[in-house]
Amino acid sequence: MELIQITRENLACEHICCAIANEKDRQVMAKKAWLKDRLDDGLVFLKGNVRGKCFIEYLPAEAAWAPVNAPGYFYIDCLWVSGQFKGHGYSSLLLEACIRDAKEKGRKGLAILSSQKKQGFLADPKYLRHKGFLLADTAAPHFELMFLPFAEGEEKPCFRPHVKEKPCVPQEGIVLYYTSQCPFTAKYVPLLQEIAERHGIAFDAVHLLTKEQAQSAPCPFTTFSLFYQGKFITHEILSEKKFEKLLDSVEE
Known part of the structure; x- marks a missing residue:
């Protein structure tokens, strides 16, 4: 398979958003x-x-939109191969290209967010271990920071101290921290806010707009972190149906 790197010159014409077909979609x-x-x-x-x-999708960890310390590493935002493209070795093809790029640019290795067991929107820990990734650090309730060092003795990446304990926020009602790193938040955040308002539940959507804000966020997964009454509920981007079910459960 031919691989294409997104640049300023081809960004407007290349298909980049998962399975979303309409390029004018918000x-x-x-x-x-x-x-x-x-x-x-x-x-x-x-x-x-x-x-x-x-x-x-990856970038130097110093510029990652995540509360991690991994100087000298690349941080992988997302490695996603799905649908008809699974089972053809494309994940390995993409990961190997990332490794080559990292070595050519003098990086120490790769870091990526995962979990104790496979969960939506997080890298599959079983696949990562198969590819040689090691556990670098953990954060409550289920997050794991995995890393692939290129040489023995490299310093392990780690989570920033403020996210090591179970994530929480001081506000009541629903508080959602999110970024535009995942295109689905542009669709679902406004829909979830409308649903919460219909239920009479306060909804505060905190849109993280800089890497500094993201690095200071209360949860390792900054793309989408949902809290209710101060407690962390989920990192998974919820559909309307799943959100309605969640509200029904917390209102009981």
């Missing part, structure tokens, strides 16, 4: 705007020459 537009602003930070978005979920 999700696509939000993601492309976010990507464009990150290119100067060294972000790389490498995709298969297809329309679908077959890509890897």
Whole structure:
């Protein structure tokens, strides 16, 4: 499979947003705007020459939108191969391209957010271990920071101290921290806010707009972190149906 790297020159015409077909969709537009602003930070978005979920996105960990300390590493935002593209070795192809790039640029290795067991929107820990990744650090309730060092004795990446304990916030009601790194937040955040308002529940959407804000966020997964009555509920981007079910359960 041919791999294409997103640049300022081809960003407007390349399909980059998962399985979203309409390039004028607000999700696509939000993601492309976010990507464009990150290119100067060294972000790389490498995709298969297809329309679908077959890509890897990474950047220098110093510029990562996550509360991690991993100087000298690349931080992988997302490695996603799904649907008809699974089972053909494309994940390995993308990961190997990332490793080559990291070594050519003098990076110490790779770091990526995972979990104790496979969960949506997080890298599969079983796959990562198969590829040689090691556990670098943990954060409550289930997050794991995995890393692939290129040499023995490299310092391990770690979570920033403020996210080591179970994440919480001081506000009551629903508080959602999110970024535009994932295109789905552009669609679902406004929908979830409307649903919460119908239920009469306060909803505070905190849109993280800089890497500094993201690095100071209360949860390791800054793309989407949902809290209720101060307690962390989920990192998974919820559909309307799942959110309604969640509200029914907390209102009982």
